Amino acid sequence: MKRFIPLFVFLALAGFFYWRIVLIDKGDMPNDIPSVMIDKPAPAFNLPNLYEGKPAFASSGLKGHVTLLNFFASWCVDCRIEHPFLSQLKGHGAVLAGVDYEDKNADGQAWLEKHGNPYDTVVTDKDGRTAINFGLYGVPETYIIDKQGIIRYKQTGPMTPDVIAKTILPLVERLAK
Numbered sequence: 001m002k003r004f005i006p007l008f009v010f011l012a013l014a015g016f017f018y019w020r021i022v023l024i025d026k027g028d029m030p031n032d033i034p035s036v037m038i039d040k041p042a043p044a045f046n047l048p049n050l051y052e053g054k055p056a057f058a059s060s061g062l063k064g065h066v067t068l069l070n071f072f073a074s075w076c077v078d079c080r081i082e083h084p085f086l087s088q089l090k091g092h093g094a095v096l097a098g099v100d101y102e103d104k105n106a107d108g109q110a111w112l113e114k115h116g117n118p119y120d121t122v123v124t125d126k127d128g129r130t131a132i133n134f135g136l137y138g139v140p141e142t143y144i145i146d147k148q149g150i151i152r153y154k155q156t157g158p159m160t161p162d163v164i165a166k167t168i169l170p171l172v173e174r175l176a177k
Contacts (some may be wrong), residue, residue: 035135035151035154036135037134037135037143037151037154038151038152038153038154039150039151039152040150040151041149041150041151042059042062042069042134042143042145042149042150042151043059043130043133043134044058044059044133045058045059045130045133046058046059047099047123047124047125047130048123048124049121049122049123049124050098050100050105050108050109050112050122050123050124051109051122052105054121055121056123057097057121057123059149062145062149063147063148063149064147065093065094065095065147065176066093066094066095066144066145066146066147066172066175066176067094067095067096067097067144067145068089068094068095068096068097068142068143068144068145068168068172069097069099069134069142069143069145070086070096070097070098070099070119070140070141070142071099071101071125071131071134071136071139071140071141071142072098072099072100072101072139072140073100073101073102073103073108073139074100074103074107074108074110074111075103075107076101076139076140078139078140078157078158079139079140079158080115081158082140082158082159082160083115083116083118084115085159085160085161085164086118086119086159087116087118088161088164088165088169089118089164089168089169089172090118092169092172092173092176093172093173093175093176094144094172094175094176095120095121096118096119096120097119097120097121097122097123098112098117098118098119098121098122098123099122099123099124099125099130099131100122100123100124100125101125101128101131101136101139102125102126102127102128102131103124103126105124108122108124134151137156138156140157140158140159141154141155141156141157142154142155142159142168143155144168144171144172144175146175147175147176152171152175153167153168153171155167155168
């Protein structure tokens with residue numbers, strides 16, 4: 001009987017992985033982490049611009065237009081995956097605001113210089129307090145905030161072209177009306 005233990009362990013693991021694949025096919029994505037912030041006002045914040053001499057960005061600036069608030073960092077591997085797709089968000093009726101999370105200004109600036117700066121404004125959250133108030137799980141993470149300053153959606157993890165086309169842009173266009 002002892003010689004069958006590895007076989008049983010293997011079958012149990014194979015069954016678990018098969019079950020997860022079936023759930024993912026049905027739309028149960030592991031990165032769909034619920035947020036208690038959905039349908040609540042965005043937390044108050046006032047963050048300095050990543051670039052000296054440029055204006056700060058505050059929660060009061062969220063009113064009157066749809067905002068995509070994208071938390072990223074120069075040290076974030078998944079941010080490199082997402083970054084090339086951020087330009088697809090331009091021209092769809094939303095402000096794209098970047099928040100450089102727990103990073104040195106020079107590192108964030110160098111990262112944007114190397115990979116391109118798709119943001120309408122980019123600010124820094126050096127101590128991570130704003131991220132904590134938003135309930136950030138990790139970077140990258142993006143919040144869609146409506147014209148009244150209410151959080152309507154949270155994307156945990158990198159946005160892909162599929163997520164942008166099927167989820168993000170339709171919601172942004174609907175909220176922008």
